[in-house]
Amino acid sequence: MTAAADPVKTMKQEVGKAAAALVKSGTIVGLGTGSTTAYAIQYIGDRLKSGDLKDIVGIPTSFQAEVLSKQYGIPLTTLDAIDHIDLAIDGADEVDPQKNLIKGGGAAHTREKVVDYLAQQFIVVVDSGKLVDRLGSVFAVPVEVIPMAISPVMRAIEKLGGKPELRMGVKKAGPVITDQGNMVVDVRFDAIDNPAELEKTLNNIPGVLENGIFVNCTDLVLIGEVQDGQPVV
């Protein structure tokens, strides 16, 4: 007896594959973080191996993306060595109808924002469960904070009407530490009426490095859905 396929996993695989198919030879590609983008990285690697894709170079958005890219044979570079990014592929935790995003479920939103905003084309890969009418409906806003500023930043966020919670790691053994050595505060808001303004307001708190609201940067959203029992993009 074979186990039934997990529909969310299948949707993620299909969107990852669809995004990987859009990568052109000779380009510089931003490689996002998370379980959906991991499939895109895998399929880009498959295309390189088969010879269907040539001469690409990747810019990873996290240690996770770097490790996966190396595993799948994607040559990597750094932002110091290039002057543009042609295409970035990344996941998201929420997508609103204006294609604004909440990101940072993997605590990688700071590097992701640098890479994704630099890209000439930014493609978001999600399963249909990530679509919301309004940002903040399901997911809290991740805010990366330098460790010595955690207490004042949390107080400042409360004054803005947010409910901050320090993100803890596996078995709550300690706080999650980002690739930059900082901590993440997840902030719930009753309603996010103006994501662009909230993005700026949060980043203006001293001690905040970056938050996970991404506004006016997405060119295309590839959505994985199950229709009539079949995954479609």
Ligand code: 5RP
């Ligand atoms: C990491 C991110 C991820 O892209 C986001 O959390 C989506 O991940 P997944 O594809 O695993 O659902 O922002 O910081």
